[in-house]
Amino acid sequence: MKAPGRSLAGPLPGWAEVVLLPLVNIALAFIVVGVIVAIIGVDPFHALRLLVTGALGSWESIGYTLYYATNFTFTGLAVAVAFHAGLFNIGGEGQAYLGGLGCGLAILALDRWLPAWLMIPIAIAAAALFGAAWAAVPAWLQAWRGSHIVITTIMFNFVASALMVYLMVNVLIAPGSMTPQSRGFLPSGQLPAIAGLPLNLSLVLALACCAAVWVFLWHTPWGYALRTMGHNPEAAVYAGTNLRRMTMVAMCFSGALAGFVGVNELMGVHHRIVLDFQAGYGFAGIAVALMGRNHPLGVLLAALLFGALQQGGAELAFEIPSITREMVVVIQGLIILFSGALAHLPRPWLQLLFARRAP
């Protein structure tokens, strides 16, 4: 097999690199999904039509799409910030879980005494703090003890899960409850939401996070140092950056962003602490970040697509019994594969295409 890249043709034009290549990658992922759907015995185009109407066909479904997109924005931004620092944070799952715990604990402790305008910022801060703390441990281990952050964040996902099950079953369970969930939050500990929909104020928080990440990464000295570290750690050291401290900053920021999933899910929708509210969002964040090319705007667009897939997939599973909701998980996996690991697969094809058109 011939080695790809840097072959006979020159580099791709800028727009093809930024727009065309990612689109081709996603198109490849969806072609494979279409084949899988056809293997199951469903017409892929019929399925696609159901998926699109399911995601965008009514105000209600758009509301659900935006609610899912909120979670994907948080975890996508979390992965993207770490990526810019050259760190691969696979621990979004655990950080989101702990963020929810922090948010929930703050509300359970204070909702009797505080009004909503004070309770909500405190709970959001608690979510950020707990998410950041859960990311800080692997960051510290990487920065000071030299252990690899990929492995430690994976391990911490499982530790988070064990911790949450223990706390919910033994400590936080509401008296008399048969299922492991806490008591309900009082109205002051609930985010304002659109009536009848899970869509709540967290969407605004997500948009604010996009803006904050953009300002932080591209318009502050810390963001500059963080990106320098990601591109070339030696140059960053030479420029006076403390790599250890920057690793901590990047991972804590990343963990705090992931922790906001808990705000959307617990303070926005469930109104109590439940188990597994974060399931899958942390990992999907990797796909969102890869697809959004680690830019806040790209992440937002990718999160909208993923939100639409999540909602449309649920409707699709409802309409066609032989398709389950896990089809969405398959699509996420394929997108990570094609726009992440196999990102260079179509490059030689495009290079050939552009080489032929050039004089």
Added chain:
Amino acid sequence: MDEAFSFVFLMLASTLRVATPLVLCAMGGLFSEKGGIVDVGLEGKMLMAAFFAAATASVTGSAWAGVAAAVIAAEALALLHGLACITYRGNQVVSGVAINILAAGLTVVLGTAWFARGGQTPPLVGDQRLMPLFLPEAGDNVLVYVALLSVPATWWIIARTRFGLRLRAVGEMPLAVDAAGLSVAWLRYRAVLLCGLLAGLAGAYLSIGQNAGFSRDMTAGQGFIALAAIIFGKWRAWPAFGACLVFGLLDAVAIRLQGVRLPGLGEVPVQLIQAMPYLLTMFLLAGFIGRAVAPKAAGVPYEKER
């Protein structure tokens, strides 16, 4: 006395039962990592293999067909990993994560479409399963012995054969292997395929040996525990085997200790024992228990042009 003996026997048996897929997976991962290909996709390979083993066994009625299907399924994912990491020099962690997510989704999607049981395969009976060979109460099916044999075999291949020497070289310094006129890619593909073979057997063990059928997410993190065992064994076969046994024992103990009060300690939370493999690995990685050093070129794609 008799009671103590049977208690020890049962604990050993259940340790070995739980450790078997970990051992197979860890030995597979060892080949891959020694060759310089990081594999966080062990979990996904094992899950996919478990599904295809149970699905094939239930349709054909033969456990051996199930084992074959498991190996083929895991090898397909291994090849995909190889294609992404070796041929297209993609990020190895991203590829592994993609394989895990793909397997988690695809097993449920295909399972529901084919068997309409919410992602489960029909319960397997008789010849559809691998039965215990000698000791019915210990569950010692053929794959348990394969797992036990895989450890000396892995050690011997990596430490004592020409292929093993080259494999270690390709994981430490691929440039030297390339300069010696050997194909880095072909060596690494062989490592990845060996990994797929063993992860496939681990998956088959789960769904048609230890259990009677596939259920969604049945690997439940065991691929990651195997990964932890590799690190805990400092990328060597026998210590990794030891780590698998310790983790298996922890699991066996966790089941025994449910709701039991220990003198002086009170009730030990089961969740704490379940999290122990991960916590212990973290302590090791932090340098508190010796030092674990990965193969130097692990995770780095090899570019010939440079």
